[in-house]
Amino acid sequence: MRRVVFNQKGGVGKSTITCNLAAVGAAKGLRTLVVDLDSQANSTRYLLGAQAVQADPPLAGVAEFFDQSLKFTVKELGMEAFVVPSPFANLDVMPASSRLDELHSKLESRYKIYKLRKALEALGDTYDRIWIDTPPALNFYTRSALIAADGCLIPFDCDDFSRQALYGLLDEVKDLREDHNPDLAVQGIVVNQFQPRAKLPAELVQQLTDEGLPVLQPYLVSSVKVRESHQQAKPMIHLDPKHKLSEAFQALFNSLPGEAEPTPARRKAASKKRWD
Ligand SMILES: Nc1ncnc2c1ncn2[C@@H]1O[C@H](COP(=O)(O)OP(=O)(O)OP(=O)(O)O)[C@@H](O)[C@H]1O
Numbered sequence: 001m002r003r004v005v006f007n008q009k010g011g012v013g014k015s016t017i018t019c020n021l022a023a024v025g026a027a028k029g030l031r032t033l034v035v036d037l038d039s040q041a042n043s044t045r046y047l048l049g050a051q052a053v054q055a056d057p058p059l060a061g062v063a064e065f066f067d068q069s070l071k072f073t074v075k076e077l078g079m080e081a082f083v084v085p086s087p088f089a090n091l092d093v094m095p096a097s098s099r100l101d102e103l104h105s106k107l108e109s110r111y112k113i114y115k116l117r118k119a120l121e122a123l124g125d126t127y128d129r130i131w132i133d134t135p136p137a138l139n140f141y142t143r144s145a146l147i148a149a150d151g152c153l154i155p156f157d158c159d160d161f162s163r164q165a166l167y168g169l170l171d172e173v174k175d176l177r178e179d180h181n182p183d184l185a186v187q188g189i190v191v192n193q194f195q196p197r198a199k200l201p202a203e204l205v206q207q208l209t210d211e212g213l214p215v216l217q218p219y220l221v222s223s224v225k226v227r228e229s230h231q232q233a234k235p236m237i238h239l240d241p242k243h244k245l246s247e248a249f250q251a252l253f254n255s256l257p258g259e260a261e262p263t264p265a266r267r268k269a270a271s272k273k274r275w276d
Pocket residue numbers: 009010011012013014015016017038040042134135136192193220221222223224226227230
């Protein structure tokens with residue numbers, strides 16, 4: 001299962017949601033990879049720490065993978081060469097770096113849009129879940145991610161402009177599905193920074209639901225803990241497992257299509273019981 005978290009609008013919670021849902025799945029025993037396609041490298045920093053982004057020499061990651069696709073090499077490096085383990089069990093990262101910006105126009109002009117899909121397909125035996133974080137733009141990297149994924153989550157920040165932009169965004173996904181990736185399903189809209197006591201956010205979310213859009217439950221509230229979680233490079237379930245947002249991320253993960261089934265750990269325990 002490969003999921004992309006996508007919204008062209010900046011600061012709506014893409015990186016926060018990607019990393020926290022990936023961390024929840026990994027903690028359940030699912031072998032998980034986070035692919036960071038944003039040159040800001042926020043997910044990389046969140047899961048590997050600030051030192052990973054400043055490493056000298058830089059960590060090999062997504063940019064080096066794409067760079068390899070531009071060159072003719074007799075012996076191509078396997079995808080494992082571009083993956084870094086995180087401090088959390090079952091959770092690896094394909095790091096981003098500012099080199100992604102330098103490569104962008106070359107990749108676009110050489111039409112390397114299917115490279116990521118092929119590469120991530122080859123990792124299907126290594127990982128149970130792959131999460132892709134995207135930049136706040138509809139560029140080569142975002143399109144590559146939408147072509148590489150089979151599920152798409154769209155964070156929504158309870159703003160009226162965002163609600164209007166959502167329709168254009170869903171059209172983009174539809175076009176991409178028709179032209180390039182029939183497997184791509186919009187798995188849901190993730191409501192972020194929800195203010196339960198304010199009237200407008202509830203109305204905006206209700207409008208989305210009334211229009212038949214797949215709004216996922218529960219909504220994620222705003223909390224200062226998120227900043228702390230980024231700063232300490234620890235996803236919420238590791239920073240404070242009993243926090244209401246940690247519980248919300250777990251409930252949200254369980255509500256995703258395909259996640260209600262037993263995880264490998266639970267399956268193992270269940271089959272053990274049967275034979276005991
Ligand atoms: N539920 C939340 N509560 C409080 N702060 C949050 C929450 N979700 C996100 N934030 C904060 O909002 C900011 C933007 O979040 P994030 O970086 O995840 O968004 P993004 O969509 O990935 O941004 P960009 O488009 O720049 O990549 C961050 O400072 C983050 O700490």
